[in-house]
Amino acid sequence: xxxxxxxxxxxxxxxxxxxxxxxxxxxxxxxxxxxxxxxxxxxxxxxxxxxxxxxxxxxxxxxxxxxxxxxxxxxxxxxxxxxxxxxxxxxxxxxxxxxxxxxxxxxxxxxxxxxxxxxxxxxxxxxxxxxxxxxxxxxxxxxxxxxxxxxxxxxxxxxxxxxxx
Numbered sequence: 001x002x003x004x005x006x007x008x009x010x011x012x013x014x015x016x017x018x019x020x021x022x023x024x025x026x027x028x029x030x031x032x033x034x035x036x037x038x039x040x041x042x043x044x045x046x047x048x049x050x051x052x053x054x055x056x057x058x059x060x061x062x063x064x065x066x067x068x069x070x071x072x073x074x075x076x077x078x079x080x081x082x083x084x085x086x087x088x089x090x091x092x093x094x095x096x097x098x099x100x101x102x103x104x105x106x107x108x109x110x111x112x113x114x115x116x117x118x119x120x121x122x123x124x125x126x127x128x129x130x131x132x133x134x135x136x137x138x139x140x141x142x143x144x145x146x147x148x149x150x151x152x153x154x155x156x157x158x159x160x161x162x163x164x165x
Contacts, residue, residue: 029062029133030062030130030133030135031061031062031063031135031136032059032061032062032067032128032135032136034067034068036160036163037059037061037067037068037136038059038067038068038070039156039159039160039163040057040059040068040128040138040156040157040159040160041057041058041059041068041069041070041138041156042057042070042156043155043156043157043159043160044057044070044138044140044152044153044155044156045057045070045071045072045152046156047151047152047155047156048072048140048142048143048148048149048152049072051143051148051152053072053142053143053144053148053152054072054073054074054075054076054079054142055071055072055075055079055083055140055141055142055143055149055152056069056070056071056072056075056079056080056082056083056140056141056142057069057070057083057138057139057140057152057153057156058080058083058084058086058087058138058139059087059128059136059137059138059139060084060087060088060091060136060137060138060139061091061135061136062091062133062134062135062136063091064087064088064091064092064118066084066087067136069083069084072142075142076142078141079141079142080141081141082120082122082124082139082141082142083124083139083140083141083142084139085118085119085120085125085139086120086122086124086125086139086140086141086149087125087136087137087138087139088118088119088120088125088137088139089118089119089120089121089125089137089139090125090126090127090137090138090139091127091134091136091137092118092119094127094134095127096123096125096126096127096150097120097121097122097123097124097125097126097139097146097150098122098123098124098125098146098147098150100113100121101121101122101123101146104121122146122149123145123146123147123149123150124139124140124141124143124146124149124150124152124153125137125138125139125140125150125153126138126139126150126153126154126157128157128164129164130164130165131164131165135164138153138156138157139153140152140153
């Protein structure tokens, strides 16, 4: 039995000893620039204002860190936190918050997502993609319905689509 244990130990050492050589030490990730984040935030606020909605738009990078915030005149104070949490949720899950909300309504297991700190399953959070890479997300809060917040976010992303290639 001792020979078997020694053989297994040597095999494990050999196997794990090769892992660091194969592992990638440094990764390169794409993320949103400040200029692009400001353009999207401003575009979302302007689109909603054109429809008569006073909103806040927050843009986060791929890891959920805030890059830009724009708050329309007369936007309620709650819109700051709502837009942030929608953007954070969308960047984290790499999905729209409206799709996540609908999924949680249909799937009891997904309903537990509401207990993750900072997650907000209400429409208005949209991932920002460059090709297949999620480079950030925009969250919009303050329109009279999450679907309207999402429309403003999508319109803002659409305005800069040429920069996302």
